[in-house]
Amino acid sequence: xxxxxxxxxxxxxxxxxxxxxxxxxxxxxxxxxxxxxxxxxxxxxxxxxxxxxxxxxxxxxxxxxxxxxxxxxxxxxxxxxxxxxxxxxxxxxxxxxxxxxxxxx
Numbered sequence: 001x002x003x004x005x006x007x008x009x010x011x012x013x014x015x016x017x018x019x020x021x022x023x024x025x026x027x028x029x030x031x032x033x034x035x036x037x038x039x040x041x042x043x044x045x046x047x048x049x050x051x052x053x054x055x056x057x058x059x060x061x062x063x064x065x066x067x068x069x070x071x072x073x074x075x076x077x078x079x080x081x082x083x084x085x086x087x088x089x090x091x092x093x094x095x096x097x098x099x100x101x102x103x104x105x
Contacts, residue, residue: 003101004040014098024092027063035059056104061096
């Protein structure tokens, strides 16, 4: 069984025991979180498409760790004006292990 879920403004395809890296969620390591909304559920032959979400469906996941993504370099420059700025950014992320996919009633 697999599901398409939406979290952090992005959509992910998940199945049981998958590791998933998403935008930071307010939970500590070892805690259980519920991911909603579920946009689609698939079970081999049968596919349930939500309009826009599947009623009563949710995905349960356990937080593995809170981490930071790779450093992105930001460089601004104005030609001929002697203006240069260099900064960096590392996004806060949460690593999840999918434990269960609950289909709606």
